[in-house]
Amino acid sequence: MERTLFTPKEARYPNNQSNGHYQLEMQSTNQPQSSHTSTSRSSDSGEPCGDGKWASKLLRECARAISEKDSTKIHHLLWMLNELASPYGDCDQKLASYFLQALFCKATESGQRCFKTLTSVAEKSHSFDSARKLILKFQEVSPWTTFGHVASNGAILESLEGESKLHIIDISDTLCTQWPTLLEALATRNDETPHLKLTVVVTASIVRSVMKEISQRMEKFARLMGVPFEFNVVSGLKSLGELTKEALGVQEDEAIAVNCIGALRKIEVEERGDVVRMLSSLQPRVVTVVEEEADFSSSKTDFVKCFEECLRFYTLYFEMLEESFIPTSNERLMLERECSRSMVRVLACEDEKGHDGDCERRERGSQWSERLKEVFSPVGFSDDCVDDVKALLKRYRTGWSHVLTQGDDSSGIYLTWKDEAVVWASAWKP
Amino acid sequence: MADGAISHGFTQNQIAGSNPPPCCYFFPSSFMMANPEAEVIALSPKTLMATNRFLCEICGKGFQRDQNLQLHRRGHNLPWKLKQRTSKEVRKRVYVCPEKSCVHNHPSRALGDLTGIKKHFCRKHGEKKWKCEKCAKRYAVQSDCKAHSKTCGTREYKCDCGTIFSRRDSFITHRAFCDALAEETARVNAASNINNAAAAGNNVNYHVMGASLVPSMPPHLASIFKPVQGNHRIIDSTRPEHTLWMNQEVYTDPIISCSNPPPSDYQLSWVLGNKDASSDAEELASVTGVGSQLVSVPSLFSTQTLNVSHHTPSANMSATALLQKAAQIGATSSDPSFLGSFGVKCSSNQVQDGNKYCGLYGTSSISTGLGSDVESSVNDLSTLNQLQMYPSKRRHIQNEDCTTTGGQTRDFLGVG
16 A cells, blocks of 8 residues: 555645535644554544445545546545555455555556556465465355355266266366365266366466466375376466467367356456357357456446445455454455455556456356357256255355346356355356 | 055065056066075055055054054954964065166165165155255255264364364365375375486376376386385385375386486486476477467476475485485384285385385484374275275265374475
8 A cells, every 4th residue: 555645745635624525633634644453433534424434435435536537626535545544454444445546546547557566566475375375265264266166066067977078177266276176076976087187277477377386286186086187277368269279178079168267357348258259169068157246347437336336346345354254364464455456457447458367347147147148058056056055155154145046037146245146156058 | 464455566476477566566586696585576666655555454554664563453453363474484575676777676686675775766766855954965865864964064174284174175175285285296206206217208297288198197106116026015104195006006116126326317306306397398388278378387396496405415315325214214113004904914024115115205204104194094095995096986085194294294305
């Protein structure tokens, strides 16, 4: 967080009650430092509604000001947020802190640079050990990712039942944490253990560096399980649209499953149709798609609307993180930092061609379904699969549930956190 | 027999030679292999699943079990003659499964126990109506479900690294990425590299895309397990998966016997850098597609070489010194009964060999590990022994790899 945004001089906006919306206690105007504890609330702006959700209000105001190009207001709000925000505080403070960064970048049109910096910082501090620790810990405390894994594995196993040569094309950044349980299931099936070829298509540059280590682990584990196994990594693609059967090493006698976890949102919005068609050209038996339930795409041109949706989604996410992890968790901090990159990317960067798979414009399940229905038809999750999901959710804290989609809209299953749909999982066949 | 009067009509007495009612069939007893005299009874699914099959001929009341029916009949105060069952000797009855596609449908595979065939039919062909509350696992037979519920969630899974899990799925995922797993097989890789310093390009970890994969270990890995003096097996108690390979009976020259490899290769392979780097680079090139970058190979090996340098003094020991060290470690090992689980005649000589081998690749801390873990290994490995290799089913991961010491194990090479 760039605390040096505001010098004391700039910060000395006197009691400038723009629009009369809020009072401001200027107790510590000399020091631009923000409070880093949750007790900073005491110097809070006296919001009329006492529900403590000051961050969302300020942030929305600021977003509106930016879209209206009201620079006085922008400055004021940014300053206020800066005073109150902290990445180490409570949810409101964290949201304020990370969104502040994105808003600032938007206001100053420095999103691209900021994103690059954040990414390179993350890459430098990224290692196999840290990534593994992070992802495994997250999976332990929250079903956010494991939900998609369980649903997808169930669909994959069922549609590839009876095949002897399996080829799973994994387009995700899950670091293969989905596959051990699938390998175990393959090993313990009642019939002949099939041969499994796993081709991982990596999009995030951060993930690329650890894939070698991951591949070794996977191969060793497959040996342990007694599953004939082959592992390949495909990386360095400019866009997923470049994938071909040849590039993936698809062979005629293989039964293909394509597994897209959080992958489709990485594609630039205009290219998504092409990529879906490309997937169909691989002639898979099943395509599993898991995406987070948020719409950052249809509001591309409307900043405030996009911001509202971002705010809604990330508030949910941060609250979920807060309730899932212990307060002093380092992993939680790292996950939050990852969000900050997404926020900057979505809110402050113009979508340009040639971006290396870092678009973060999510779409809702219904929107993805529309796209996928052009070339695929939905496959329902079997009762057994849904049972597995239910059993999975039972193993976590309360608050998690699932919802099956009704009707012929889509065949997906939603993960809900406090009755809000947060993750969507679906299966498709040609 | 009282059964004969039951309306379901599932005995043969009445129907022999006549047109049988649809739910009954009579097979010549010559089909029976195990019990030629046995009466083969084929019940329809409906009959099989009917709960009150035993009907009282007097009042028509139904009972689940014959004993209950007999008890009930006593209450009717029947004259002594009728109280007895018919004098005809009750023939041994065997039952076939009504499901035509089932292997037990054939009389030669009939089951002798009615309850057994009922359970079988339910389990295999029936609807799974019973569900475990905790894990949602489904069962067709209620008693199966009950039995499962008792132990569900109480099982604990322990990884080599010492972490304990109550959830099977998180245990499995952890296991796959645990360093303990990496260490074990890294040792194997190192060993194989020494033995096959000349055999480049066939690294275990990378299979060239498109190559037809034989589901067994690559030949050079098997090189570890050739007996020292021709017939003995070198068994590494710390690595179940290798003992699995043992069961496939592949033997090649042991490391110990080739105790004087060419020094340059020796050094090279200890470092584990060059061979792998080049072979992996080649294979990666063939693996990745047009226009794609290679996964950065150097990063991995820099990590490994770091570890190696940590143990450089060891790596530079002479072969003789290695053997001496191994001998020391071998002397402190215990529990030859473990070897017995592989049908190998135990001799202290073998244990010695086995641990000599281990000693090569482990620090002295391993010996304690061996001692303490072998016992648990016995159970796991004997289970594995039964389950054999790739067609193994229902393998229990739990405690399966209870092998290396937690945490403190750094293998000889410092690799992994």
